[in-house]
Amino acid sequence: MTPPRDTPASRRVRANGDGTVYQRKDGRWEAAGYVLAPGHTRKRVRVYGTTRKEALAKLTEKIAASNRGLPIPSAQGSVAAYLAYWLENVAVHHLRENTHTRYTACVRSYLTPGLGKKKLTKLTAKDVRTWLNQLRTTCQCCTRRIDARRSQSRCCAAGQCCRKLLSPLTLTYIHSVLKSALEHAVREEEIPRNVARNIRTGTPRPRRFEPLTADEARQFLTTAQGHPLYTLLELALHTGLRKGELLGLHWEDLDLNAGTAAVRRTLQRTSASGLTTLPTKTRASERRIALPTRCVQSLKHHQDQQQRKNEAAGSTWQHNGHVFTTTQGGPIDPSNLTRAFTTLLRKAGIRRIRFHDLRHSTATLLLEQGVELVVIKELLGHAHIGVTATVYAHVRLRLQRDVIDVLSTTLGSPETTGTASGRGDEPPPRTAAVR
CATH class of the missing domain: 1.10.150.130 (Tyrosine recombinase, N-terminal domain)
Structure with missing residues (x-):
């Protein structure tokens, strides 16, 4: 029934679903109505204001949000x-x-x-x-x-x-x-x-890393010759595998005849479980990669040496199937690998870098040899090619500089171009493709 026109606005009956608005004894105005709650239920809420208009506006806002399908928050804690x-x-x-x-x-x-x-x-x-x-x-x-x-x-x-x-x-x-x-x-x-x-915190600068140059990588491998971890370090530089992926490799993951390796797991030390085998970092990290002939030969030699150590150790040998083990066949602790790596760097006279920088060294050297970015992405096991492009943007910039210098020579003065080419009718110089 429609209220009479002379009825005060504060006492008119509101439409169904609009809630109730009234003045409390303490002088404040209270508005109450039903809104959507978690679990597709409805809940009666109350809001307050110093004036009728303020309380009504608060209630209207909550009802409007409820009509859009937004449930009222249920959390009451800190x-x-x-x-x-x-x-x-x-x-x-x-x-x-x-x-x-x-x-x-x-x-x-x-x-x-x-x-x-x-x-x-x-x-x-x-x-x-x-x-x-x-x-x-x-x-x-x-x-x-x-x-x-x-x-x-x-x-x-x-x-x-x-x-x-x-x-x-x-x-x-x-x-x-x-x-x-x-x-x-x-x-x-x-x-x-x-x-x-x-909130936007801004894009932080990428972490700086110092990959090995080709000369430093050769010097490092030469120094590591004869070390028990030589095969692991050679494999790290040639494939870019992470530390945990290298230590988590099992012999069943390797097909030495086909020259491939399946990366399925990683070895980490945790505070609760100690040394434990976990799945790879991401789904894209689980991959199959090709092994260089040099690494295949080293792995076969390493397998023969490990078999002899197994026979010498007898019953004390720990049969866990790892490719790289301690002298008793147990898994290698990542921290021990880091210490051995740092010792070899110092022995080789190379600046101190992280073990993870071997992975960056692999990608950097491949980029400098003209290998396509998508191939490097698959080798390193990045989830998206954008990750590879972002991490190694500085290398691509250096390669762009080489190309720009060639273009600058081509677009130089006729005298300069003629002198550089030897004959004026010869095509402009181009960079030689590296295979």
Whole structure:
């Protein structure tokens, strides 16, 4: 029934579904109505305002969001409580153990101290941006009281701030952990949107690496001749396999007659399980690669040597099928491989690099020889060719410089071009294709 025209606006009956608006005894206005809740149910919500118009606007906004299919957030706890739930019940089942350990350290050191006390439903993009700006400009030694836990203070606790700031790469990593946690909260309909996605931290500069030159690679392999890990190091330089992929190789993965290797697993040390075999880093990392003839011969010789060690060790030999083992047949610890690699670098008189830089050395040398990017992508096991193109952009830039120099010679003055070619009717010089 339509209310009479002389009825005050505050007392008119609202249409079905518009909710209820009335004034409380304390003078505030309260609006209540039904909105969509998680699980495709409906829930009655209440909003408040100092005026009838303000309360009605808040309720209308919630009903409009409900009509668009957005359920009302159900989370009532803090950001810290949800991050703890996410790590213990969600991330632990979807991440590798070492990755979960890094996520846990990130939450404990940065996310919980900075945003943990805020309500999950009331977290805004402004809160995230303000927190990231503070991280970017705050000395972590002072904030996390690192110097205070040392036996002898030497910087912040002694009144001399060391200005230990986070790198852009670390800031991006912290931001990505927060985005992952909030994205799951959206999927569980705890919050309506991921506010961390609205923040841009900028693209950090790629990590610098120092690959070996062709001369340094030859010098390194010459020095490593006769070392128990020579076959592994030769294979690393020729194929670009990761450290864990090399240590996780089994003899059943190799077909020495066909000259191929199947990369199916990786060997890592975790805090809970110790040395353990895991699946490859990504699905694209599981691949079959061709082995150079030189590496096939070295692997056959290595297999014969390993068989003799097996017979000499007798019952003490650990039969686990690994290609590269300790003197007793057990898997090689990645840290021990790193130490042996560093010792060989020093013995060869080569600057210190990471073991992973052998992988970069392989790709760099192949690019300089004119190998197509898609072939390198398949050899290295990158998920997308864009990863390969981004990581080795500096090499492609150097190759562009060589081509541009050739074009500059071609487009030079007639005297210069004639002198360089010897005859004016000869075609312009071109770079020789490297096979």
